Amino acid sequence: MNALKPLSIAACLAVVSACTTNPYTGEEQASKAATYGAAAALGCGLIGAIDSGKHARNAALGCGAIGAGVGAYMDVQEAKLREELQGTGVQVAREGDNIRLIMPGNITFETDSYNLKSSFYPVLNSVGQVLAKYHDTTIKVTGHTDNTGSRSYNQPLSERRAGAVADYLATTQVERNRMLVEGVAFDQPIADNATAQGRAANRRVELYILPKSR
CATH class of the missing domain: 3.30.1330.60 (OmpA-like domain)
Structure with a gap:
């Protein structure tokens, strides 16, 4: 269980970071991505702390995708479309x-x-x-x-x-x-x-x- 905690914490920190900065534009974001990211980070931390099995490992590895959320997913598409259609x-x-x-x-x-x-x-x-x-x-x-x-x-x-x-x-x-x-x-x-x-x-x-x- 202790070995899994660093993985969960690292995954959650990555989620929070992704939710505050758009990697395509370099701009700080205040979209739904932040909300989903915070919720996912908390969930991953709890799962990693209380479950040492396969479920916890899968949840921690999937934390980044969950944390990205709808807002970030659409942010990336918007940035790409603006680039292509300029x-x-x-x-x-x-x-x-x-x-x-x-x-x-x-x-x-x-x-x-x-x-x-x-x-x-x-x-x-x-x-x-x-x-x-x-x-x-x-x-x-x-x-x-x-x-x-x-x-x-x-x-x-x-x-x-x-x-x-x-x-x-x-x-x-x-x-x-x-x-x-x-x-x-x-x-x-x-x-x-x-x-x-x-x-x-x-x-x-x-x-x-x-x-x-x-």
Whole structure:
């Protein structure tokens, strides 16, 4: 039992350290990672102190993964996506433990079309590479349009654009069953449809990257 204590303590110290500093950005973190890390550190210490069997060894070795938690897992993905998408025109937004990618229509599709621009393939390749690596997430792909034209026209267009993005990501080894595909036509504008600039902003596809339910 005494031999296991240093292992448990070392594992717990590693967890706490990982929870305070993001190794990819060098920045101090104040996310859920800290909460999970502290809880895991306490749990590992107790297990190591009271259980000298195989269970304690496995728990101590797994402490780092537990301590990383949802927050840190998403932190790493966010940092990698920002690195890959810098200068592409795709916006990366963090919303709690969720990540949102906003893909403007002018760089993804031709006007009034759901065929992807070939120039956008490398961007989706980069996104797919990250999503395939960090597979403990679900992905909601949502198509949006401006309010030009009827709902009967824009609803299927928004759905097909979302589907085109999802289908392409599936070719980059992102499992299709991880993706929920939907179109919302012009129901969720992010800018004023009264201006050409606003309508252009509203024509988009968004990816919501969500941690899997615990």
